[in-house]
Amino acid sequence: MIHLKKITVRRGTKVLLEDADLDLFDRQKVGIIGPNGVGKSSLFQCLLRTLSVDKGEIEIPTDCQLAHIKQELPTTEQNAVDYALLGDAIYAQRKAELDASEDSHDGIAIAHAHTNFAEIDGYSAPARAAKILIGLGFQQEQLTAPVNSFSGGWRMRLNLAQVLLSRADILLLDEPTNHLDLEGIIWLGDWIRTAECMVLVISHDREFLDEVTTHIVQFKDQKLKKYTGNYSTFEREYTQQLAIQQAAFTKQQKHRAHLQNFIDRFGAKATKAKQANSRKKILEKMVEIAPIHDETPFSFEFSDNICGVNPMLTLDHATVGYDHKPILRDINFSLRDGDRIGLLGLNGAGKSTLIKLLANQLPIINGIYQASSKIKIGYFAQHQLDLLDPQASIMTQFRRLDDKVGEKQARSFLGGFDFTGNRVFENIGNFSGGEKSRLVLAFLVWQKPNLLLLDEPTNHLDMEMREALMMALQNFQGAMILVSHDRYLLNCLVDEYWLVDDGKVNRFEGYLDDYRLWLKDRESKLQSSKSKPVAKNQPKIDPAQSEKKIEKHEQKLAKLQNELAEIEIALANPELYHTPQSRELTQLQQKSAQLKIQVAALEQEILKIIEDEC
Secondary structure: OEEEEEEEEEEOOEEEEEEEEEEEOOOOEEEEEOOOOOOHHHHHHHHOOOOOOOEEEEEOOOOOOEEEOOOOOOOOOOEHHHHHHOOOHHHHHHHHHHHHHHHHOOHHHHHHHHHHHHHOOHHHHHHHHHHHHHHOOOOHHHOOOEHHHOOHHHHHHHHHHHHHOOOOOEEEEEOOOOOOOHHHHHHHHHHHHHOOOEEEEEOOOHHHHHHHOOEEEEEEOOEEEEEEOOHHHHHHHHHHHHHHHHHHHHHHHHHHHHHHHHHHHHOOOOOOHHHHHHHHHHHHHOOOOOOOOOOOOEOOOOOOOOOOOOOOEEEEEEEEEEOOEEEEEEEEEEEOOOOEEEEEOOOOOOHHHHHHHHOOOOOEEEEEEEEOOOOOEEEEOHHHHHHOOOOOEHHHHHHHHOOOOOHHHHHHHHHOEOOOHHHHHOEHHHOOHHHHHHHHHHHHHHOOOOEEEEEOOOOOOOHHHHHHHHHHHHOOOOEEEEEOOOHHHHHHHOOEEEEEEOOEEEEEOOOHHHHHHHHHHHHHHHHHOOOOOOOOOOOOOOHHHHHHHHHHHHHHHHHHHHHHHHHHHHHOOHHHHOOOOOHHHHHHHHHHHHHHHHHHHHHHHHHHHHHHHO
16 A cells, blocks of 8 residues: 655755665554654655655555644634544535535535435534544533634644544554543544554554554664564564674674684785685675664663652642632642652643642642652653743753853763753754753753652653653652653553542552543443433423423324335436436425435434433
8 A cells, every 4th residue: 555665765964764665555553663853754744745755666546545643733713623524525525515505505406415415424523523522632612612722732632633534544643642641542542443544653652552553664774674563562573683683793793803814814825815815705795784782872860869758748638729729629648758659630630730739839729738858859841841941052051050060071961861062052942842851851860859740751752762761760769750641651660640530639549451441431420421411490301291292203204204215216217317407306306305304303303302301
């Protein structure tokens, strides 16, 4: 379905791919992996034909439709559902035709438009859009809210919803989990696994890749290597390849050294010159095996800075919120040295609010907040990226944090976060989101905290930096509270979980798999309690009256369906079509369209009565 033949792709002077080949087929779920800047997004642009390859060919069937996540934030007063439905080009086209036909009052055109609209399940499209938006974290009342009322992250979710509604043959998802919470990621994983199309996904979330992928494509040495299986399968196979390559490299180096030694010893001797020259030719023709080296450019660790006082921090019947409006109430929480706690909860439940309170960034409304004087808090949140001075260099910003640090010491420390050479003198405003995240983390490590409060620390970080951060956090000796949608990070670091839900904070009895079950149970209970509440001044519905009403509607429905069946029989008569623009044909088609609308309306009314009874 997608065939790349010896393609070469350059960005400026940088070669991203050189003579790379790749074959992908229908319904495969493919994870695209590699460090930031290696060319993953550029590959998507080549597939979309917005970036030309410098050499080689990309073959995709001409009738194959591709869809990708728009990176531009939408600005429109359309509501969320209508905007999401723009991703379904066929629906948009048929809906426009239907609206135009009804405006024309042409019965034949209306009948054809309704038939065409029904063929693509157009009437159920808004419900499909609503289901996807709710899966991505939108609340019911937000579905009719204008797009302009949402923040940037939520608008990116709307762009993702368009792709999921697109009916495309190939979906190109570039970091789709970046703006999702844990619940949204779990839902998206379930959706991708059952999608009846090819999905290519760029992600640094290994748990997500494990759940959704059937194949992995690795960017390596300007080539594309395809592996069958999910990320864990790839990791095992790749590690084995590295071990084999290292053994082959060691063996070859010994062989080369032996040949070179013979050449050096006997090259000048007439009696051995022929043999030496023969060995020299062997050495020249030998294809050199590359040595294995540690690819990660990151090397850092947290210093040991033990608090030594327990409890480190206590909340006693604490209430917190904004503008004196409570978000979380009656919190009883005690943190001890060495605790490793993960916070769970739906988007908007108050996890970040709790982190801000613990970081002493948000005043308490009621209750007691008590912290040891020996606590040194390291607080990370995404909004801190915006607090960096875009006009300042890394070195300038570093010296504002610590005016005693020397250039040599600063360079050595920053090098562990891959800020090397003259990069330390570049303006921060030119950096990517991932680079800014690394810089904020570097400043946090430098301050030697003994309590880490981390709110989504892996956003924008590639897999290598995530791995380095995870290793550093594993060796961290202090206490840690973590909010993250990176399940691999949570599984590796967290010893216990607390659930933020319904304005409360309570210990969660279980782990991430149990939380997934909790989410499903919560959704099930929500669905079962969706019966329409009876208004205070409205009398309860009389079941006998409802039954009478349903019976009356069903009688009318049967009559309409019989009438529609008779018309369908009449329309099947071939003689009707012998006379161009037959008046009888036009009348029958108009009547058929009207009856179909009436039948649909009656069916909806019957369903509504049944729902009101429940």
